[in-house]
Amino acid sequence: MIPAAPARLQPRGWQALWRDAIRDPRELLSLLGLDTLAGVSDAAAEAFPLRVPRGFAARMRHGDPHDPLLRQVLPLDEELRPVPGFSLDAVGDAAARAGHGVIHKYEGRALLVATGSCAVHCRYCFRRHFPYAEQTAAAHQWTEAVETIRADPGLHEVILSGGDPLSLSTPKLAALTDALAGIDHVRRLRLHTRLPIVLPERVDDALAAWLSRLPWPVAVVVHANHANEFDSAVDAAMARLRATGASLLNQAVLLRGVNDSLDAQAALSERGFAAGVLPYYLHQLDRVAGAAHFEVPDDQARALHAAMRARLPGYLLPRLVREVAGEGSKRPM
Numbered sequence: 001m002i003p004a005a006p007a008r009l010q011p012r013g014w015q016a017l018w019r020d021a022i023r024d025p026r027e028l029l030s031l032l033g034l035d036t037l038a039g040v041s042d043a044a045a046e047a048f049p050l051r052v053p054r055g056f057a058a059r060m061r062h063g064d065p066h067d068p069l070l071r072q073v074l075p076l077d078e079e080l081r082p083v084p085g086f087s088l089d090a091v092g093d094a095a096a097r098a099g100h101g102v103i104h105k106y107e108g109r110a111l112l113v114a115t116g117s118c119a120v121h122c123r124y125c126f127r128r129h130f131p132y133a134e135q136t137a138a139a140h141q142w143t144e145a146v147e148t149i150r151a152d153p154g155l156h157e158v159i160l161s162g163g164d165p166l167s168l169s170t171p172k173l174a175a176l177t178d179a180l181a182g183i184d185h186v187r188r189l190r191l192h193t194r195l196p197i198v199l200p201e202r203v204d205d206a207l208a209a210w211l212s213r214l215p216w217p218v219a220v221v222v223h224a225n226h227a228n229e230f231d232s233a234v235d236a237a238m239a240r241l242r243a244t245g246a247s248l249l250n251q252a253v254l255l256r257g258v259n260d261s262l263d264a265q266a267a268l269s270e271r272g273f274a275a276g277v278l279p280y281y282l283h284q285l286d287r288v289a290g291a292a293h294f295e296v297p298d299d300q301a302r303a304l305h306a307a308m309r310a311r312l313p314g315y316l317l318p319r320l321v322r323e324v325a326g327e328g329s330k331r332p333m
Helices: 014-021 025-032 041-048 068-073 139-150 171-182 205-213 232-244 264-273 298-311
Strands: 095-101 109-113 157-161 188-193 220-223 247-253 276-284 319-322
Touching: 095 139, 095 232, 109 298, 139 171, 157 171, 171 205, 220 232, 247 264, 264 276, 264 298, 298 319
Parallel strands: 109 157, 157 188, 188 220, 220 247, 247 276, 276 319
Antiparallel strands: none
8 A cells, every 4th residue: 555644734625635636647656666567658648637536546555566446547558459349439328318418228217427527537437438528417507407307207316427426516416406306206316426435535514414405315326346445534435425314335347457356346345335335236348449458258257246146145246237238228147
């Protein structure tokens, strides 16, 4: 692990920690005692910039070029290699747009691409090529997105995604939910977010108060891929989220060289549960351009999931799924 920095006299707000993220691959490697590493790519970092909160980097193992957290964020030459079958829109988001920043793929649910911003740039991100400048639901004070949902009485659940919806300020999130509260057919709210894992300081008093006031049942789906992503600060953030009444679930992506072993998957489920988070989905990799080096073959994924089923109790076994463009639900594997 990176040695801890001296304690600050005053805690820093999450926005300041966001702005202080590591953006230079060489700085990240230097902090880890890895002054050089084969395959690190300036061109890949230019195409999809590095962004890593310092608190997340502090959970990486010092001197280990194969650290599973480092592998998720480090830009490599492999990202620039064209691979057949890997595309810019791996999950069919473009064809499922129902309004400005609204994606409607599955019955009863609409997803709002709330923002293009994230606190961490994961190299396997399936929306790394998404046209956020043209398609974010927050544009025009949420007006078009809210009206799209209002016009469809069959939509009962709103899913906030991105980017990361918690990268928006709490007042901006409240403006959205205040508008949605006037739509009688909306019954549930779901947030898909990585911030409580990579920047747990985001779960502050204002965010907790907002979540506590919401008029619907709320599910917060966090995104952790490895047990080492949890520490005491993340545990505290999970406890604060649970205290608002939200249900906490984790979705992970199966990634070669990160979590493609039985021990890694079992540890992730067990460590998440210790923090109050139930496993939800284990996604087979979305085949987005630039991420082929993370892919685990389907037969290996199925064998791993069978081994997980034998080791873990049922409530700690995530569902192994793949998202296929145009299908009406995630495809079980």
